[in-house]
Amino acid sequence: MKNIQLFWFKFSHYYPWVRWLLVLAGVVAVYTWALSGLQVDFALLKDSYPYIVDFISRLFPPNLEVVDIAIKALIETVQMSLWGTTIGAIISLPIAIASSRNIAPQWLRWLANFLQNIVRSVPSIVLGLLFVAATGLGAPAGMLALSIYTIGYLAKFYQEAIEAVNPRSLESLRVIGASPIQIAQYGILPQILPLGLGYTLWMFEYNIRAASVLGVVGAGGIGFQLKSYIDGFEYTKATTMMLVLLVVVTVIDVISSHLRHKLESMS
Structure with missing residues (x-):
């Protein structure tokens, strides 16, 4: 275990960009997981544009x-x-x-x-x-x-x-x-x-x-x-x-x- 920790310390010291790459990969993975759970239908959002415009038009004039x-x-x-x-x-x-x-x-x-x-x-x-x-x-x-x-x-x-x-x-x-x-x-x-x-x-x-x-x-x-x-x-x-x-x-x-x-x- 100590050998692994020592190896990781030396590796991250000489290649600091690897740590940031791992952090970025983790952030991307978390957001990808969150988006998959939302089950967003982008096609439906695109088709709903006229309904949004229609609703907003009903709000005016005050x-x-x-x-x-x-x-x-x-x-x-x-x-x-x-x-x-x-x-x-x-x-x-x-x-x-x-x-x-x-x-x-x-x-x-x-x-x-x-x-x-x-x-x-x-x-x-x-x-x-x-x-x-x-x-x-x-x-x-x-x-x-x-x-x-x-x-x-x-x-x-x-x-x-x-x-x-x-x-x-x-x-x-x-x-x-x-x-x-x-x-x-x-x-x-x-x-x-x-x-x-x-x-x-x-x-x-x-x-x-x-x-x-x-x-x-x-x-x-x-x-x-x-x-x-x-x-x-x-x-x-x-x-x-x-x-x-x-x-x-x-x-x-x-x-x-x-x-x-x-x-x-x-x-």
């Missing part, structure tokens, strides 16, 4: 008579996203601390990471259905679904930020007898705050889009109106909804990106 409805629904979507992101962020922080290997004991890390995996494994659409069943149709169901959905991602983002904290500062606090809460308060939060706020802004921006999907199951917001128009074959009204959503998402993206860059410069 029906501007429903702009006021679109704006009202969009405001509800932003409200859902704002509260959902805030609640999710607050709950995510202690879970992230409990998941971090540089703070929490192993048994607590295992439980916290398992909780994160459970939350991330549940699709947002299922969360929407769950809370629609619990609270009925409307924005409250969407807000609660976004709160849980946010935990699955922000907890992981916060955990990564915490684990990247300078270990010397934490060790200094431990030496002087600081408690775990004091370590989190004085050693971790000041270092991760700019990065954590940046992640939270990104999640808020993402939740605007996710909220529009949750509307499909009756969880309020612009997605509910969008689905209603599509179900009624009122495609031009649906286009108006999508255009209003596009404008607002673009504006929020520009603002949040600017804020994230400022926060990153502070870290």
Whole structure:
């Protein structure tokens, strides 16, 4: 075994291109396997082009008579996203601390990471259905679904930020007898705050889009109106909804990106 390892070490040292060739062959093999499982019919895709053009043509011109409805629904979507992101962020922080290997004991890390995996494994659409069943149709169901959905991602983002904290500062606090809460308060939060706020802004921006999907199951917001128009074959009204959503998402993206860059410069 040692002889084989030694041979491979010398061979890869003198012929490094062989290693990269093997990596490339492995990547090609994986993608070929994935494509074969999809069973894509390229001939069918080619023949479906006229149907795609026909569907897109039905979306135009936008029906501007429903702009006021679109704006009202969009405001509800932003409200859902704002509260959902805030609640999710607050709950995510202690879970992230409990998941971090540089703070929490192993048994607590295992439980916290398992909780994160459970939350991330549940699709947002299922969360929407769950809370629609619990609270009925409307924005409250969407807000609660976004709160849980946010935990699955922000907890992981916060955990990564915490684990990247300078270990010397934490060790200094431990030496002087600081408690775990004091370590989190004085050693971790000041270092991760700019990065954590940046992640939270990104999640808020993402939740605007996710909220529009949750509307499909009756969880309020612009997605509910969008689905209603599509179900009624009122495609031009649906286009108006999508255009209003596009404008607002673009504006929020520009603002949040600017804020994230400022926060990153502070870290």
